[in-house]
Amino acid sequence: KNQVEQSPQSLIILEGKNCTLQCNYTVSPFSNLRWYKQDTGRGPVSLTIMTFSENTKSNGRYTATLDADTKQSSLHITASQLSDSASYICVVSKAGGADGLTFGKGTHLIIQP
Amino acid sequence: EAGVTQFPSHSVIEKGQTVTLRCDPISGHDNLYWYRRVMGKEIKFLLHFVKESKQDESGMPNNRFLAERTGGTYSTLKVQPAELEDSGVYFCASRPNMAGELFFGEGSRLTVL
DSSP states (O other), X not given: OOOEEEEOSXXXXXXXXXXXXXXXXXXXXXXXXXXXXXXXXXXXXEEEEEETTOOEEEETTEEEXXXXXXXXXXXXXXSOOGGGOEEEEEEEEETTOSSOEEEOOOEXXXXXX | OOOOEEEOSEEEEOTTOOEEEEEEOOTXXXXXXXXXXXXXXXXXXXXXXXTTEEEEOXXXXXXXXXXXXXXXXXXXXXXXXXXXXXXXXXXXXXXXXXXXXXXXXXXXXXXXX
């Protein structure tokens, strides 16, 4: 069964600090991996998308890494801001499928002042 | 440019009643998807339209759910009769083609009492 596991389930950090969120997947064959940010009551918004050949991709203070050999990805947030409080969802796309998106449950991040 | 819009944002109905959710994708996006997130679980795929045709409806839970996209523009998702386990947030997403970025709506929260 294709799965996407995220850790930690929730995380609380102080404003200005850095943090790293983890995503492990078993989806195969692999096409790409996306990180989404979902604010409370809103829809998911794309942060990064990485294909098999990409090891790292940045979007402002967000940096995603991908190790396709170990099937692991991380999302690093630098100098956190209060607006970073949200759920961060890892989504893995399966190659060849009509949709093939498998979602993780997300990491709920809270930034405290 | 308007994003993916969904209506209603929240619906509270009693078990056995009918509810119809509507999604207006981004103009020009042939691909339209319905997803659902049940509390405590990950977002799961329901179905995928390409224009007015159902490309993949393997995620539809049962025959109480009916999705339509007449004319290939907006889509509706009807639940009839609603059951308690249908409660959750229903997301719609669209993209112009299979390689394009997936844009989500803000979701329709359904509560079945």
